Amino acid sequence: MSQTIATALSAVHQRIALAAGEAGRPPEAITLLAVSKTFPASALREAYAAGQRAFGENYVQELSAKAAELAELAIDWHFIGPLQSNKTRAVAESAHWVHSVERLKIAERLSAQRPAQLPALNVLLQVNVSGEASKSGCTPEELPALAQAVAALPGLRLRGLMCIPEPTADEALLRSRFALLRTLLAALNTQGLALDTLSMGMSSDLEAAIKEGSTLVRVGSAIFGGRQYQH
């Protein structure tokens, strides 16, 4: 089993390196986030033993439980799932990053609830790059004002943007979704922000995302296999 996760991880690293090479980018410019939702702590331990340090979780209780169980490991925890206001405290207390902020109210709660002894929580704003086909994320029109407001919150450090395009077999359409997120980030940086993170690309589309400038790919099934249950 450990062989399987280690082997899968190295295959993903090869995919990243190949896509980066084709895009003329250094492979170190892309962080691999291992999305471990639904998998037991033992699977994370195996990935950790193979060198993986950044792990992504979608469900607040699962994040809290795994962070407690694996407290002795030097893991960077990323919360990537939908976040309701009554669940922000647990995320503010146990995550290093949150990818799914789409409303100022959630950001304000995370900032207020971030423990003072911890460094600022790294935050990405989730953007709906697919129009009506996807319900998650702020719209590109809402983004500039949201970004400026979030950047001003003391407990947070706004680092960039995240998207989940609608599933499509149309490679050009997919690339255009990722390109939109890259363009939006560049525009914010001309407006006084200093954002360095584009969270885009998953198991099935990380190559397209890397070619459009992704700095962080979120990969679950290609590392851990198919998920056994859905929440």
Ligand SMILES: *Cc1c(COP(=O)(O)O)cnc(C)c1O
């Ligand atoms: C589950 C999930 C992933 C990983 O998806 P795979 O297709 O298994 O790689 C990435 N990002 C988000 C937001 C997810 O919920």
